[in-house]
Amino acid sequence: MKLxxxxxxxxxxxxxxxxxxxxxxxxxxxxxxxxxxxxxxxLLEELKAINPNFKIFLDLKIYDIPNTMADAAESMARLDVxxxxxxxxxxxxxxTMVMDRLSGMENPPIxxxxxxxxxxxxxxxxxxxxxxxxxKAKQFAKDAYASGLNGVVCSVFESQLIKSNTTKNxxxxxxxxxxFGESVxxxxxxxxxxxxxxxxxxxxxxxxxxxxSNDPLGVTQKIIExx
Numbered sequence: 757m758k759l760x761x762x763x764x765x766x767x768x769x770x771x772x773x774x775x776x777x778x779x780x781x782x783x784x785x786x787x788x789x790x791x792x793x794x795x796x797x798x799l800l801e802e803l804k805a806i807n808p809n810f811k812i813f814l815d816l817k818i819y820d821i822p823n824t825m826a827d828a829a830e831s832m833a834r835l836d837v838x839x840x841x842x843x844x845x846x847x848x849x850x851x852t853m854v855m856d857r858l859s860g861m862e863n864p865p866i867x868x869x870x871x872x873x874x875x876x877x878x879x880x881x882x883x884x885x886x887x888x889x890x891x892k893a894k895q896f897a898k899d900a901y902a903s904g905l906n907g908v909v910c911s912v913f914e915s916q917l918i919k920s921n922t923t924k925n926x927x928x929x930x931x932x933x934x935x936f937g938e939s940v941x942x943x944x945x946x947x948x949x950x951x952x953x954x955x956x957x958x959x960x961x962x963x964x965x966x967x968x969s970n971d972p973l974g975v976t977q978k979i980i981e982x983x
Contacts, residue, residue, distance in 0.1 A: 757953060757983050760784040760813055760929070761976065762963030768795040768802075774966075775806050777973050781980065784811040784838070786961055792816060800835055811838040813929075813959075817870050819843035822850035826857040833858055833865050841909055841929075844869035844896035851903035866927070869900035870909045871918075874932035874946065890914060894921050901926055907958065912947035915955040929959040935979050936965070949982050 761783050763771040771791060785803055792799065792814065803810055814837040818828050825846060832840045842854060851869060858864040871893040872881055878889060885892050889911075897908045897918040907927025910918055915928040932946040952960050962979060969975045 757957055758782075758784055758959050759976070759979055759983060760786050760959050760961045761966055762786045762788065762815075762931075762961055763791055763803075764788055764963050765791075765967055768799055770967075771795075771799065772802055772806070774972060775803050775810070778976055779807045779810075781973075781976055783976065783980075784813050784959065786813045786815050786963075787837075788815045789817070797835060800837065804836070812836075813838065814840040814865075817841055817843055819846050820850075822846070822853045825850045826853040829854040829867070830857050833861055837865055839866040839868065841868040841870055842905075844871055844900050844908065848899050848903050851900060851905055855904040866906045868907045868909050868927065868929055869896060869903075869905050871896040871914065872910065874911045874930075890917060894918065897922055897926070912952050912955045912957055915952075915957050919956060924956070927958045928956070929961065930955075930957040931961040933960040933962050934965060935960075935962060935975075935982070949979065953983070 761778060763785055765771045775785060787799060800812060803812060814832055818825055825842060842851060854867060872889045881889050893910055893914040894917055898921055900908055901922040908918060909929045911932055912930045915930060918928055919926060930952055933952055934946050935949040966972045966975050
């Protein structure tokens with residue numbers, strides 16, 4: 757299991773300062789929609805300048821018509837990121853086109869499909885998808901697997917279900933981690949570190965418990981020790 761630290765801070769400087777604090781740690785860095793729209797490619801380059809060994813997850817959750825998604829995937833891959841994601845609800849044709857577009861590249865990024873956002877509870881998810889989270893997440897994961905993707909983004913609570921319906925090597929990245937029981941915030945389906953380990957998460961995403969701490973390095977090291 758790998759720790760992915762969310763760089764969701766209000767300014768580029770704050771994100772870079774956090775990366776500098778963590779520069780000697782074995783972590784992935786997640787650059788999300790807010791940070792990438794604001795700071796763009798230069799943020800990715802500055803993060804790699806801090807530590808060339810940082811692994812970067814570009815979390816843009818792309819969702820569009822198939823050809824546009826394939827074009828976007830190729831552009832993201834050329835940013836020298838190590839992982840990015842698409843929405844599984846874009847469908848198998850779009851996901852297959854993404855993977856076909858990347859197939860000729862040397863060392864293409866890991867590609868994950870978003871199943872059910874961890875901000876959804878059962879009621880709000882059903883309003884959109886008219887099915888339970890487990891049922892739809894399983895279908896989305898099987899579609900992503902059939903399309904050649906490397907894994908999915910899901911909550912901890914769907915991780916084992918998804919692996920049992922694909923393979924144990926099909927990656928699960930799980931946001932909404934509150935490592936030691938911290939505040940839930942705006943998430944719904946959250947879990948602690950012990951549960952993430954039990955449910956076989958391959959990547960855990962931790963943001964606020966690290967960057968809102970008075971000792972982000974200490975919290976990060978404690979998480980890594982417990983992993």
